[in-house]
Amino acid sequence: MTGCGAPAQTATLPANVDAGREVVLTGTVLSGGEPVGGAYVRLLDSSGEFTAEVVSSEGGDFRFFAAPGTWTVRALHRSGNGETVVSPEGPGLHSLQISVA
Amino acid sequence: MSRDNVLVSAEWAEQNLTTPGVVFVEVDEDTSAYEGGHIPGAVRVDWKTELQDQVRRDFVDRAGFEKLLSAKGIANSDRVVLYGGNNNWFAAYAYWYFKLYGHQDVQLLDGGRKKWELDGRPLTKDVDEREATAYTAQEQDLSIRAFRDEVVDAINTKNLVDVRSPDEFSGKLLAPAHLPQEQAQRPGHIPSAINVPWSKAANEDGTFRSNEELTQIYGDAGLDGSKSTIAYCRIGERSSHTWFVLRELLGHGDVKNYDGSWTEYGSLVGVPVELGTGKD
Incomplete structure (x- = not known):
């Protein structure tokens, strides 16, 4: 039985994920221009409803599997918070940067 | 039921890290979080390998729970404060599980690891050894578990x-x-x-x-x-x-x-x- 905890966040996709079929939101959390690990990155749907949360890796990386639509990706960190909005129209890798301050 | 009986704030927790009779327990599915830094003095419980039977799909039995808590150095009289990642999911699961086996004094750290980290409160990689206890569990309280x-x-x-x-x-x-x-x-x-x-x-x-x-x-x-x-x-x-x-x-x-x-x-x-x- 696999739990519900988030897997390790990496910049490269796991081998079993096909970016030609999935809407992948991937990106980096930055503070003062430098990547920060340990940020809590939350995926909110178009109504602002919580969908998923992961913790950024040491290199600041995070990743979600979403669907076409409008999403807010919000990062919380002890140095501050930040967010960005993304509207993927179809499958593929959608790269984001979120600055926290 | 008062909120204060079942929840503690991060502020209270930081002030009571060394209070005798208070044991902080981090519960996660991915225990690498604990290794990377945990609340000073906290012991670790692995949701997957320590709370689940490793053969059948069920919990460890009463004797297994007694053995686990005894080895962790948790006594029947201790006030157990649980916290973890994933918005305290696994800590809440452990809370329910401790109640299932009749532990009296158990609380959740409100906000868990996330709130603690966002507040910038101290974390350590040091692991304190706790002296083993002779923990006694109750039969499962099936009034809180549905089949x-x-x-x-x-x-x-x-x-x-x-x-x-x-x-x-x-x-x-x-x-x-x-x-x-x-x-x-x-x-x-x-x-x-x-x-x-x-x-x-x-x-x-x-x-x-x-x-x-x-x-x-x-x-x-x-x-x-x-x-x-x-x-x-x-x-x-x-x-x-x-x-x-x-x-x-x-x-x-x-x-x-x-x-x-x-x-x-x-x-x-x-x-x-x-x-x-x-x-x-």
Whole structure:
């Protein structure tokens, strides 16, 4: 039985994920221009409803599997918070940067 | 039931790190978080390898729980403060589990690891050895644990609260959006269940919402406070979070957690399953 905890966040996709079929939101959390690990990155749907949360890796990386639509990706960190909005129209890798301050 | 009996704030926790008789316990599925830094003095419990039977799908038995807590250096009289990642899902699961085996004094750290980290409070990699105890557990308190047959019987009778995301509830997904989709069971939900995602009960820093807000959320969703309630999710940890809210924060009398949850129910032969939002 696999739990519900988030897997390790990496910049490269796991081998079993096909970016030609999935809407992948991937990106980096930055503070003062430098990547920060340990940020809590939350995926909110178009109504602002919580969908998923992961913790950024040491290199600041995070990743979600979403669907076409409008999403807010919000990062919380002890140095501050930040967010960005993304509207993927179809499958593929959608790269984001979120600055926290 | 007072909030202060079942929850402690991060501030209180930091002031009581070395208080005799208080034991902080980090519970996670991924225990690498603990190794990277934990609350000073906290012991670790591994949700997967220490709380689950490693052969059958069930919990460790009473003797196994006694052995585990004895080895961790936790005494019957200790006040156990649980915390973890994932918005305290696994800590809430452990809270329910400690209650199942009759531990009297157990609390959750409000906000868990997230709130602690966002506050910039201290973490350490040092592991303190605690002297072993002779812990005595009770028989499982089955008034808080639901099994599959009573879940089927609860359809259209009790409150069934499905705390998964709307897409898991409707049958679009089999697992949360941050996980690869896995396991060959039927998607959907138990007929007559209401869908109140666990996240509705939490603020973004992982702390629980106020009792007034919580009462409104479950009331608006159609939870009938005069009835018994069974909460479920996929494997029983997110629903522990909601079980904690309904029974320990809001004081509802008869609330059970169905730990078999969708990975069991969605694989049963012959039981009714509903697709869609449930509101049609």
